[in-house]
Amino acid sequence: MGKYLLILFSFAGLESLNNFLFKKLESGDKLFVRAIILDAVPKLHEHLTSDVGFLGDKVANDLEESVVEGQHDNAEEYLKELKEKVANMDLELSIKKIDHHHLDNLKKGILEKELDAVFINFSNNKYISDQIKEQEIRDFLEKIKIKQYSFHDGKKDKA
Numbered sequence: 264m265g266k267y268l269l270i271l272f273s274f275a276g277l278e279s280l281n282n283f284l285f286k287k288l289e290s291g292d293k294l295f296v297r298a299i300i301l302d303a304v305p306k307l308h309e310h311l312t313s314d315v316g317f318l319g320d321k322v323a324n325d326l327e328e329s330v331v332e333g334q335h336d337n338a339e340e341y342l343k344e345l346k347e348k349v350a351n352m353d354l355e356l357s358i359k360k361i362d363h364h365h366l367d368n369l370k371k372g373i374l375e376k377e378l379d380a381v382f383i384n385f386s387n388n389k390y391i392s393d394q395i396k397e398q399e400i401r402d403f404l405e406k407i408k409i410k411q412y413s414f415h416d417g418k419k420d421k422a
Contacts, residue, residue, distance in 0.1 A: 276417015
């Protein structure tokens with residue numbers, strides 16, 4: 264019985280990630296899913312939007328709220344689909360949403376679970392990637408030498 268963690272910094276391209284993930288999982292395995300959720304538009308993106316100026320504060324604020332709501336909606340939709348898919352399999356599933364400010368809790372959980380491997384979907388969006396500290400998690404996983412399968416918006420990284 265294996266224990267695996269799926270970390271989602273991005274909710275793009277998940278169909279190909281799912282195909283890869285479910286080929287690796289076997290009956291009786293445990294799958295922990297940790298969805299990293301933004302609470303605001305990343306600063307760099309926000310400043311680019313606001314600095315345009317001609318949009319006005321109301322439009323800029325509406326745009327920022329739309330981006331965050333879109334990410335939350337994408338997360339909810341994917342997690343619902345994942346629950347439905349796992350319901351038809353003999354897998355144990357644990358899903359948690361983690362605010363991107365609390366990555367220490369994610370690292371602590373990784374150490375406590377004695378995982379066999381981590382599947383991780385990073386974002387190709389540099390603004391989001393920098394803001395949610397993807398590199399911090401990447402460095403942490405390298406340090407603890409856990410087997411990992413990395414993706415960027417659903418495309419598997421070269422080994």
